[in-house]
Amino acid sequence: MSVFLHAIEGVITLLLMGLSGWYMSYKGWIDENNRALLPKLVNYISLPLFFIYNLTTTFSKDQLEHLITGAAIPFLSMIICYFLSLLFVRILHIKHGHRGTFSASFTNSNSIFVGVPVTLALFGEKALPYALLFFFANTTFFWTIGNASIQSDANKSSSWKDYMTVATLKKIFSAPICGFLISVFFILTDIKLPPFLMDTAKYLGNMTTPIALIFIGATLYSMDFKKLKFDRDLNGVLLGRFIAAPIVTYIVGSFFPIPELMFKDFIVMSSLPAMIQTVVLSSLYKTDLEYATVIVSITTILSIITIPIYMVLLSYM
Template sequence: MLQAYFNILVIFLLMFVGYWLSYKQWFSNRTADMFSKLVLNLSLPFSMFLNITSNFTRDEFMTLFSGITIPLLSMLLTLFISFGYRRIFHISENRKGTFSTMVTCSNTIFIGLPINLAIFGELSIPFVLLYYIVNTTIFWTIGIYLIASDSPKMEEVQVSFYPLVALKKIFSPALLGFIIGLIWMMLSLRVPTLITGFGTYLADLTTPLSMFAIGIMVYFNGIKNLKMNKDIAGVLIGRFVFSPLIVWLLGQWIKVPELMLQVFIIQSAMPVQNSVPILARTYEADEEFAASSMGYSVLIYMLYIPILLKLIF
């Protein structure tokens, strides 16, 4: 347990490096976009491919997908709870869709993957990806629609919403790397040494670049600009209380391996999805609310994760 805490501390130190270098003007806001693209399109696909082909057999992997029910049900239940919460606590009209999206969908890759690697090691990666598949599917379909619904120009926004865009986001390079690795493993093919060596170097970039990107985002959103209100408090309660609690309860009913359930709980309690402020700006929703919610969720998460680990171990 103590080693897991030290590993998590290292992860957050990387985030602080990203924040500090942004303060020193080494990194710009566009640097975060560049790091994000490198992770999503290059380092993460190799990480997924190498992990699947080196750590799992065909029989072991076939048992994994039985657990996909938990993230799917938990996220749908969390979404419905967010609808009730925003009615009871009178969430502002121009924030309702963004609120529900932030409560339901978490940052499963840029923070979720490094944290799970720090706690559980590489065996957690397939479980991380299972949650990621559901999280990404819901975010780029239901989530993006809900954010767009906050726009005062909802009818115009609907015209610009294309299902193919959502499909492209769901079938990202990371997921394609996973699928190729899965096919490779099912066919019992040997991975060439050149691909293993080259891919390992790229895969090792995933954690530092992800945390640098988060540090840059936190800096440019501006800690001084964060403004707490009841709506943001509701997002934090949803992210850090309702979401992991629902996963845990489902895990008592749907039996899955202990490691899988622990990873799902960690994934469900991640900070706000980092794409939400960008989409809020794109669809003319409440960008300040989205950015403040993401900022607070990242900062509070540093204090929250040790408590969560104490509860699940």
């Protein structure tokens, strides 16, 4: 029971940070004039530095090489989920302007801000390398294919061909993925940054989660919840996040001779809420911000229910 409560507490912490953003908007401290600063601060400053500090202090060269070779299962699972999301886009007739956000949310989970605390709570520190392995694959996929997909929602063309050909180099090499790649380069070449630079990256990088959640809370305050509907655009994401992605991961993982603990952790990691940065990118690219905010908020709230369900299911495996 203590493990269960600890996992739920991690999700509640995220919700409370989001609530602080709602309160700041209620008080008028965050308004339409200054709210746009928050996603820019996350995307261009804190998140790239978050990667530089955390990756270079977490992984050695040997560990990173092991992660790269061992990331086949989550990578393959996400590729399958992504193409599955494209199929759902057509089957469910997802709206133009929602399709990229739909696919990114369907495919990628909140593997670091929710995934790591949940892994530690459910499986202990011995499972942390597996969570970081999933995070490595998830981050790479989101900030390349996911980033390009969300940006495609800003394309007002109704052509499916236009939607499929937006993954240009300019879109893929965003500030976060550049920070991620710089981190990998530093690790592989054994480059050590001076302590004052690492401290700067640490402090600014640690702002990522609070600022992103404050922005989500502020956006929620400005929304008209009377318009909130569990329509196919939202229900399709819920189906992907909580059912399709874990099932795909289970099937893919069954074909690989991996430790049981790794197998279970991958399933849990694949079933987590949509990435917080989905809202950040939606704001930056001026897509449907309310849609992205609802996805992240609803999946985070529902994870209070789904995480215990997967705990019970995995206990019988």
